Amino acid sequence: MIKRLANSFLLVVLLVTAGMVNAQPAPAASQKESKKEQPVAGETVEEVGEGDVVRVNANLVSVPVIVMNRDGHYVVDLNRNDFRIFEDGEEQAITHFSSVDNPFTVALLIDTSGSTAPFLDQIKAVAKTFVGQLLPIDKVVPVYFHGEIKSLTGSHANDSKVLSSAIDQMQPGSINMGTRLYDAVEFAMNSLRRESGRKAIILLTDGDNTWGKATMKGTLQDADESDAIIYAVQYGDAPPQKYLQQLVQKTGGRYFKAGDIKLIERSFAGVADELRRQYRIGYYAKALDRKGHARKIVVKVNRKNVAIRARGSYADSP
Numbered sequence: 001m002i003k004r005l006a007n008s009f010l011l012v013v014l015l016v017t018a019g020m021v022n023a024q025p026a027p028a029a030s031q032k033e034s035k036k037e038q039p040v041a042g043e044t045v046e047e048v049g050e051g052d053v054v055r056v057n058a059n060l061v062s063v064p065v066i067v068m069n070r071d072g073h074y075v076v077d078l079n080r081n082d083f084r085i086f087e088d089g090e091e092q093a094i095t096h097f098s099s100v101d102n103p104f105t106v107a108l109l110i111d112t113s114g115s116t117a118p119f120l121d122q123i124k125a126v127a128k129t130f131v132g133q134l135l136p137i138d139k140v141v142p143v144y145f146h147g148e149i150k151s152l153t154g155s156h157a158n159d160s161k162v163l164s165s166a167i168d169q170m171q172p173g174s175i176n177m178g179t180r181l182y183d184a185v186e187f188a189m190n191s192l193r194r195e196s197g198r199k200a201i202i203l204l205t206d207g208d209n210t211w212g213k214a215t216m217k218g219t220l221q222d223a224d225e226s227d228a229i230i231y232a233v234q235y236g237d238a239p240p241q242k243y244l245q246q247l248v249q250k251t252g253g254r255y256f257k258a259g260d261i262k263l264i265e266r267s268f269a270g271v272a273d274e275l276r277r278q279y280r281i282g283y284y285a286k287a288l289d290r291k292g293h294a295r296k297i298v299v300k301v302n303r304k305n306v307a308i309r310a311r312g313s314y315a316d317s318p
Contacts (some may be wrong), residue, residue, distance in 0.1 A: 007104075008104055009198075013119070013216065019115060020297075021232070027126065028310050038117045040176050046233075047110075050264075056181060059194075059284050059285050059286075059287060060095075060282055060283075060284055061087075061097070061282060061283055061284075061285050061297075061314060062096065062227040062280060062282040063085065063227075063252075063280065063281050063282075063297060063299065063310055063311060064076065064198070064227065064229050064251075064252055064278050064279070064280050064310065064311070065278060065280070065281060065294060065308060065309070065310040066252070066274060066277070066278045066279075066308070066309045066310070067245055067279065067301055067303070067306050067307070067309075068306065068307050068309075069305060069306050069307075070305050070306075070307075072107065072276070074273075074277040075301075075303065075306055076277055078097070078099075078117045078279065079097075080094055080097040080281075082300070082301055082302045083097075083279070083281055083299065083300070083301055083302075084299070084300045084301075085281060085283060085297065085298070085299050085300075086118045086297070086298040086299075086300070087218060087283075087285060087295050087296070087297055088295055088296050089296075089298075092281060092283040092284075094281050094282070094283055094286075095282055095284060096280070096281065096282030096283070097279070097280070097282070098279065098280045098318060099279060101195060101221075101276050101277065102104075102182075102198055102276060103134030103135070103137035103138050103139070103197060103198070103276070104138055104139075104198040104199065104200060104275045105131075105138070105139040105140075105141070105156075105195040105197065105198070105199050105200075106138070106139070106140050106141065106195065106199070106200045106201070106202055106275070107140075107141045107143060107188035107189075107191055107192055107199075107200075107201045107202070107228075107310075108127060108130070108131070108141065108143065108152075108202050109141045109143050109145065109178075109185070109188055109201060109202065109203045109205070109254060110127055110142070110143070110144045110145070110152070110167070110170065110183050110202065110204050111123070111145060111146070111170070111179065111181070111184075111203075111204060111205035111206060111235075112144045112145065112146050112170055112172050112173050112209070113143075113146035113147070113172065113173050113175075113177065113178070113206075114146070114172055114173055114174055114175030114176070114177065114236060115175070115179065115206055115208055115236075116172065116206050116236075117172040118236075119206065119235040119236065119258070120170070122171055122235065122258060122261045122300045122303055123184055123204045123233075123235060124167050124168065124170065124203060125265060126233060126258075126261075126262060126264055126268050127167050127202075127204060128164045128167055128168075129168070129265045129268055129269055130162070130202060130272060131163040131164060132160050132273060133160075133239070133271075133272035133273065134158055134160050134272065134300070135158075135268070136158055137158075137271070138158055139156045139157070139158055139195075140156065140157050140158060140161060140163060141156055141173045141188070141191050141192070142157060142167075143184065143187065143188065143191075144167065144170055144174030145179070145180055145181070145183070145184040145187075146174075146177050146178070146179060146180075147179070147180060148171070148173075148177070148180070149172060149180060149183060149184050149187050149246050152166045152167070152170070153166050156230040161162075161218060165317070176188075178210035178211045179208050179209055179211075180209070180210075180212035180214075181205060181207070181208065181209035181212070181220075182209050182212050182214035182215060182216060182219050183212035183213060183214045185201070185214070185219045185223075185247070186214040186219050186222065187202065187204075187220070188228075189201070189219070189223070189226050189228065190200045190305050192228050193226075198275060198276075198278065198280065199226075199227060199228035199229070199279065200229045200230070200231065200253070200275050201228055201229070201231070202231045202233075202271070203230065203231065203232045203233070203244070203247070204233050204235070205232070205235065205244070206232075206234065206235045206236040206245065207234050207236070207241030207244050208236065209243075214232045216243055219247075220246055220247065220250065221315060223248050223250045223251055224247075224294075224313070224315040225249050225315065227280075227312060228251060228252065229251050229252055229253040229275070229278075230243040230247045230248055230250075230253040231248070231253045231254050231255075231256075231268075231271055232245075232248050232253070232254075232255050232256070233256040233257075233258055233264060233268070234255070234257050235254070235257060235258045235291060236258075240255070240257055242270075249312065250311060250312075250313070250314075251311055252309055252310045252311040252312075254271075256268065281299070289318065293315065294313050294314070294315045295313060295314055295315070296312065296313050297310065297312055297313055297314065298312075299309060
């Protein structure tokens with residue numbers, strides 16, 4: 001009897017001891033690992049440098065803003081507290097802010113299809129006017145397109161002499177190759193998506209699209225979701241192209257109808273400076289139940305007698 005009690009007591013001690021071992025806290029390394037933040041499902045995190053603003057996930061909206069006074073000069077002394085931003089009439093808390101004079105990355109899209117052959121010298125002149133404003137810190141993705149989409153230099157470039165020489169050597173494509181305008185715009189937006197900081201697309205074209213995989217609707221929706229500003233110059237005698245105007249309107253850029261080449265060159269001469277002298281403000285949008293819903297954006301500045309240019313809306317991803 002005593003022997004059975006002793007064995008039972010020993011068994012209880014062993015069970016209690018085992019439970020205590022299992023209940024011991026995990027080693028410090030394991031505790032540290034368990035506290036490591038895990039990305040939210042569907043979130044893409046991108047490392048950024050100081051002053052950069054990127055779309056971290058679907059709810060972070062990044063808005064480029066240009067502010068000018070009555071004399072046409074850029075207003076460069078504003079800070080975060082000078083801005084207010086509204087989405088669908090409701091004021092949003094600004095969580096990201098960067099100021100002026102930052103480098104930029106530009107996708108330079110040059111239409112060399114057969115239909116632009118009569119205007120190719122003008123297109124080259126405007127393209128060279130732009131690249132002549134580049135600084136060593138700026139980057140350009142030079143692309144020409146007709147029935148194909150090809151890089152002008154093979155990679156990013158920031159040497160204005162190299163770019164100007166490449167632009168001079170461009171030749172128009174055959175008229176029977178057609179024009180893949182929508183594909184080229186899609187290509188440019190995809191190329192810039194991997195870049196941080198300020199981004200823009202400069203599109204020199206007559207506005208014709210004859211074939212390709214991308215669609216007008218799809219690229220306009222991508223423009224809504226993109227944080228790149230689009231500048232478009234339309235060549236030819238056709239009326240202003242609504243597609244080009246919509247690209248510009250959705251991204252806060254500018255549309256030019258080529259007529260007087262000297263006037264276009266003068267107007268376009270300040271685009272690089274404009275890209276540098278912009279603010280970028282960001283906020284976290286509230287999730288909506290309706291995908292594809294267009295959200296209206298209004299930016300206000302605590303400064304009198306200024307003009308503000310910024311995108312007026314964006315759309316949720318469907």
